[in-house]
Amino acid sequence: MAAAEIQSITPIRRSVTPIANSAAHTVTKCPTRCSTCNLRELCLPCGLTGTDAERAEELIYTRKRVKRGEAIYHAGDEFISIYAVRSGFFKTSLTLEDGREQVTGFHMAGELIGMEGIGTGLHNSSAVGLEDSEICVIPYSRLQELTRDLHTLQAQFHKVMSREIVREHGVMLLLGSMRAEERLAAFLLNLSQRFTARGYSHAEFNLRMTREEIGSYLGLKLETVSRAFSRFQEDRLISVQQKHIRILDVDGLRTAMGQKPN
Amino acid sequence: MAAAEIQSITPIRRSVTPIANSAAHTVTKCPTRCSTCNLRELCLPCGLTGTDAERAEELIYTRKRVKRGEAIYHAGDEFISIYAVRSGFFKTSLTLEDGREQVTGFHMAGELIGMEGIGTGLHNSSAVGLEDSEICVIPYSRLQELTRDLHTLQAQFHKVMSREIVREHGVMLLLGSMRAEERLAAFLLNLSQRFTARGYSHAEFNLRMTREEIGSYLGLKLETVSRAFSRFQEDRLISVQQKHIRILDVDGLRTAMGQKPN
DNA sequence: CGGGGATTTGACACATATCAAGAGCGGTGG
DNA sequence: CCACCGCTCTTGATATGTGTCAAATCCCCG
Numbered sequence: 310m311a312a313a314e315i316q317s318i319t320p321i322r323r324s325v326t327p328i329a330n331s332a333a334h335t336v337t338k339c340p341t342r343c344s345t346c347n348l349r350e351l352c353l354p355c356g357l358t359g360t361d362a363e364r365a366e367e368l369i370y371t372r373k374r375v376k377r378g379e380a381i382y383h384a385g386d387e388f389i390s391i392y393a394v395r396s397g398f399f400k401t402s403l404t405l406e407d408g409r410e411q412v413t414g415f416h417m418a419g420e421l422i423g424m425e426g427i428g429t430g431l432h433n434s435s436a437v438g439l440e441d442s443e444i445c446v447i448p449y450s451r452l453q454e455l456t457r458d459l460h461t462l463q464a465q466f467h468k469v470m471s472r473e474i475v476r477e478h479g480v481m482l483l484l485g486s487m488r489a490e491e492r493l494a495a496f497l498l499n500l501s502q503r504f505t506a507r508g509y510s511h512a513e514f515n516l517r518m519t520r521e522e523i524g525s526y527l528g529l530k531l532e533t534v535s536r537a538f539s540r541f542q543e544d545r546l547i548s549v550q551q552k553h554i555r556i557l558d559v560d561g562l563r564t565a566m567g568q569k570p571n
Numbered sequence: 572m573a574a575a576e577i578q579s580i581t582p583i584r585r586s587v588t589p590i591a592n593s594a595a596h597t598v599t600k601c602p603t604r605c606s607t608c609n610l611r612e613l614c615l616p617c618g619l620t621g622t623d624a625e626r627a628e629e630l631i632y633t634r635k636r637v638k639r640g641e642a643i644y645h646a647g648d649e650f651i652s653i654y655a656v657r658s659g660f661f662k663t664s665l666t667l668e669d670g671r672e673q674v675t676g677f678h679m680a681g682e683l684i685g686m687e688g689i690g691t692g693l694h695n696s697s698a699v700g701l702e703d704s705e706i707c708v709i710p711y712s713r714l715q716e717l718t719r720d721l722h723t724l725q726a727q728f729h730k731v732m733s734r735e736i737v738r739e740h741g742v743m744l745l746l747g748s749m750r751a752e753e754r755l756a757a758f759l760l761n762l763s764q765r766f767t768a769r770g771y772s773h774a775e776f777n778l779r780m781t782r783e784e785i786g787s788y789l790g791l792k793l794e795t796v797s798r799a800f801s802r803f804q805e806d807r808l809i810s811v812q813q814k815h816i817r818i819l820d821v822d823g824l825r826t827a828m829g830q831k832p833n
Numbered sequence: 834c835g836g837g838g839a840t841t842t843g844a845c846a847c848a849t850a851t852c853a854a855g856a857g858c859g860g861t862g863g
Numbered sequence: 864c865c866a867c868c869g870c871t872c873t874t875g876a877t878a879t880g881t882g883t884c885a886a887a888t889c890c891c892c893g
Contacts, residue, residue, distance in 0.1 A: 413743055427729050428731075428737055453722070470732045475691070478665060480743055484746035484790060486787070530883080531839090532882075532883085533882075551839085567668060797873055835892100837893105841889085842887080848882085854873105854876105860869090862867085862868100
C-alpha cells in the first residue's frame, strides 16, 4: 500500500527529558514536491491543478525532521510559518500557569497546524511530535502572496481554517455534553475515520499518545480513560493491548457515542 | 457615550414560539458604511485605510434586522455569506440528534459569525439572536474577490479566523480542565472584557442569555450555574439580580478562575 | 536482569447532575 | 389595574459519574 511510506514505524517510546525546544531541527531543502506528494489530496494543495499546482511548489521551502518529544513551536513563540504534517503524529496543547495541560488536538499526515498564530503574531499553543516525524514548513508571508494569484489556493486555505473551526466545534460538543465513554467512543471513531482516509485499516491501529494525553484531550483523567477502554473491551466493542487498538464493533461504538443525557 | 447607540435596550424577553426560521428578515440597503461605522475598529475592516477602506464598502450589500429568537442560519443551511454583528447579541450552537444542544459561542457587536461554513459549503451550526439585533451580510464570494486586491483586508480576514480558533482553544481549556466555578469566573471576565472593548462598563452588564444557555456553553447544568452565581455573590465577588450582573471584585474573580486541580 | 514509566484496577471522595419544590418576574388578558 | 400564567431562576435533598489516592502489573529498554 502506497500510504505505508507515509507513516513512521518507530515503536512508541517516551523521551526521558522534558520537551526540548532545541532549535536544532534537521532542516533539508524540500526533496519532495507537493505535486508528487502522496498527501496532496489531503493537504493544502488539494484541488490545485496545472500551472496553479506548479506555482504552489513555491510554498514549501524546507522540510524538517522532528523527533519524538520535540516541539515545532511553543506557546508564545513568534508566528512565522504554518506547518503541514508530512509524516508522523503531533499533539497541540495549551498549558495553564498552574501546570494543567489541555491537549487541543492530535494531528496526522496531511493536516496543517500553527494557524492559531496568525491572529496575534504569536503561537498560542505548542506543537509536539508524538513520534519521529516530518513536517513541511510553509512561511505564512509566502502563502499570503501566493493566495493572491492562486484563487484555488486561497479558497483551499480558507477551507482548511474553517474546517479547523468545525473540528473544534466537535471537540466542544464532546467536552460540553458527552459522558466519558461517549467521548472515548467519539475519539476512537474519529481516529479510525482519519486513518481510513489515509489508506490504513479503519479497524486496527496504534495509538501514538498516552492515556494521559487522551484524557487531557477528552477532559478526563487517565484512570477514567483506562476504565473506559476496559469497559469497551468487556463489551466486545474493541480489543485493547496497550497502545494497539482493534475495533470489533463499529456500530456498537457509534451507539456508545450518542446515547445518554448529559 | 457614542457606543450607546450600538446596543438595543430592549428588555430581555423570551419569544414563546420555538426558534422560527422565517425567511422574512427585514432587509435594507446598507444605510451605514463601514467607513463611518463605529465598530470599524473591532470589525473586519479594522486596519484598512484610505482607498482600501473605500473599496471595502463594496463588501456589505445589505443589513438585516434579526428578532430575538430568530435564526440567521441553521446547521445544514447552505453557506453563502458571513455575518458581522452590527448590534445585539447572538448565540451559535450545535444540536445532537438526541436533542442535546451545545452552545459554541456568544457574539456581540463587531464580531463575525458563519465562517465555519466555508469548509463544507454548509453551516455546521446555527446562529440565533438573543435579542433584537442587526447584522451586516458579507457575501463570501465578494469577500474572496476583494481580498485578492486588498492585502490588508486579506490579512485581517485571516486574523479574524485565526482568532476564532484561539477563542475556541480557550473554550476547550475551560471545558476540559476547569471546574464549575472556574468556568463561570472565566466566562464573566471574558464578557466583561468584551464589553469594555466596546465602551461599556466592565463592571456592570446585563446577560442576554439564560442560565441554561450559559450552562450549555460551559458544559454545566443550569442549576450548577445558578449555584455558582449564588456562591460568587456570597463571596462578594459579584452581585446578581436575575440577568443583571455587577462585578465587585475583579481580582477575586481572577483568583476563582485559575486555582484548583481538575 | 533491573528499573522506570505506563497502564490497570480497586476503594473511596467529591463535584456536579438529577429530581423536586417554590419563588420571582414579566407579560397578558380580564 | 390587578390577577393569573408561564418561564426562569433559586435552593434543597439525593444520586451518580468521575476524580483521587494507592497498589499491583505490565512492558519496554537499558
